[in-house]
Amino acid sequence: MSAPKSDPAKQEAVSAADHKYVFHSWSAQGAISPMPIASGSGSRFWDHAGKVYLDFSSQLVFTNIGHQHPKVVKAIQDQAEVLTTIAPQHANDARNEAAQRVVELAGDHFAKVFFTNGGADAIENAIRMARLHTHKHKVLSTYRSYHGNTGAAINATGDPRRFPNEFAFGHVHFFGPYLYRTNFWATTEEEECKRALEHLEQTIIFEGPGTIAAILIESVPGTAGVLMPPKGYLDGIRALCDKYKILWIADEVMSGFGRTGKWFAYQHGAAVPDLITFAKGVTSGYVQLGGVVISDAISKTFDEKVFPGGLTYMGHPLACATAVATIDVMKEEKMLENATMIGETILGPGLKELAKKHKVIGDIRGAGVFWGVDMVSDRATHEPLAPYGASSPAMNELVAACKKHGLMPFNNFNRIHLCPPCNISVEDAKLGLEMLDKALSEIGKYYTGN
Template identity: 65%
Template sequence: MTATTVNDTTVTDSTANATAANATAGAGLDQRTVELDRAFVFHSWSAQGALNPLVIAGGLGSRVWDNAGRSYLDFSSQLVNVNIGHQHPAVVKAIIDEVGTLATVAPSTANLARGEAAKRIVGRAPERFNKVFFTNGGADAIENAIRMARLHTGRDKVLSTYRSYHGNTGSAIVATGDWRRIPNEFARGHVHFFGPYLYRSEFWATSPEQECERALRHLERMIQSEGPTSIAAVLIESIPGTAGVLVPPPGYLAGVRALCDRYGILLILDEVMAGFGRTGRWFAFEGYDVVPDLITFAKGVNSGYVPTGGVIISDSIAHTFDTSVFPGGLTYSGHPLAMASIVAALDAMEDEGIVENAARIGRDVLAPGLAELQAKHPVIGEVRGEGVFWALELVADRETREPLNGAVMGRIKAELLGRGLLPFLADNRIHVVPPCVVTDDEVAEALAVYDEVLGLDLLN
């Protein structure tokens, strides 16, 4: 028997053969996984015929892997939701324990896990927010926030921005502003406006101050033109995520709040993607001197370990339904497995300083590291973000700001994956969105991969 030393570990022929056999077996399992997927699974937002999905069989912290052992550093957080990282032991244990206690329960009952989850969420909300309506995800949360706003005000219209994504159900998809809305416009009473986006300003602005002032003037004219007494709510993402991590200019969210107050309109802030640590704060809006009337959440509240979401309701709106029936509900509202995962996730995030880690990583590691990439690579037109919520806007020409086309973005994605980095790409952007538990070394590893790939001749 021969022996070889690899990374200070002695590997014999027998162990090498066993490793090779395991890899071969894993590759076969990956192939079987893809075969089953392509035979029976219908994927979202996709033409089905050309799909070749990546196999993910396991994960831990900021990494995932397939059955054959190929590992990826997850800088997508899957769909920007695995804030606490993969397979956090406290959250996994809480789910297992709850399965052994009570696997499901009707929403009309009182359940300890549900009460504890609501208490913790309310404890992170602003004053005068004391009720949580639980849903199965972010889209359901948007649906019910809109319903509450309409019933509370007696008005119908909802204003939201063109650069937004709010979910794939009836009102949520019509409130969405991007292309996915257009084939799905079946809900009533939705009006869209432009939010601030200085890099591609709709208002010919040349400074954040101008962008803020002109965007607010545009919104006010939309309110006046639509008729203020017909508008129930303005619905916006605190920081639009899928649309490009569009950090609002100073004063904008506070200005939207002031307009809503002036015209008697409710403000719904969508924190589904930006909430629970993603920006280095428990809620993204905490950095912008604004308090909404309704807050929607999902994703980061339990990192998606069990589907859940909800609406955090201000007291004035909650009291509307003290004597009037709220005409909404879900069979799995406040599902005990989801509630247990929320309790464990929020407790672990507090005990382990996970939100603080996201803030530090953003401030001290990602911000300077991404700025260095921008200085080095002309293909990066703009870097923007905070916490572990960033976007690199890629352009063919910095002067004209022409976006990179889909073919080039496809090549970039393939090169990133080939180097063991799982990215989140949207349009002409790389969204840099690792879990909130990401380490300095992991960020350095990812930055090196971005640097190498963006230095390739991919434009031709």
């Protein structure tokens, strides 16, 4: 990593121009002050003032291979010299190679890839495929979920961002398993799994199986808290879909491409979905790309029937070349194995040790380099450190303290998510936990329980 230069004048100029010209997402524009970023390398990035951050957010959980991986940067440069862009109705090598690699990672059940520009439009098109294949219209998804900010995707989303955007039709929500804040009065993972599936089946029955095209779930709900599904839950989803002739759409936008130590998070079990949506880690975010992996049976539906969808930049050559290079370096450098090792030997045990020291830690969940920490003011009542759908002074101070100590976490409501790159070193993983330890020490005053 080259030493970052300190240029406070540049820092101020970038910030001023951003405030003047750029309209940011999910924000009241006058209430935010975006951090100006100069560059990054590996597990770190830095601002123009020279402040370096250890990236435990992977930005929005997408820099799975870290920042500025030289082999992937080179692949983008090489592709730009050959074919920078081409309309999607044409064939090209980069798209063919990317599609083949993704299908091979998904397995024999799958046939083709429909490329999109990102995760939200992958969800849109997966829902469209499911409706056209089944001739049914409803889509079931969980309350604790995020699927993107476009018409059907935001309505499938469970979190409060859907409230001002509820214009699409046919979306029904149900409760998924979450033992720490169980909706089913469960006391064990087994009870939570069984009762969550019973609740889902009742939802199917009362909504009418003949009206339901798909059940859409994140294989591991990410923004909602890194909610690891209990053993048997995804098998139960598969069984209910088969019983009631419903398709299972696995949203792997955040959980895919090594995040949990598997190419796709559903591969921790034996059950296989009908459609897979992906984005983020497939290119490590270097060039935006998403897509839908389509099972053989659904692909055949559209051999003679027109699929009524497309995007100007779908399968963009630069993006597809980036995906090929990203997948290849992940294999060559054994990043999935590294992610698994980091989760099992550093992050998981390390977070448990921090929980012994800091009572504001209520619950810990995760796998690989995908971890969620519930922050509470009272362990006995599980009172969250911020209310549902909002932040709080305590959480704001925690995030600020992390940044002060050089750690960039991913946070949502009362949770801190630790999502470093899949190729993070043991030393940096330990360093991140040390930084978090210091930050947690600064908010102990907010704990009010015994």
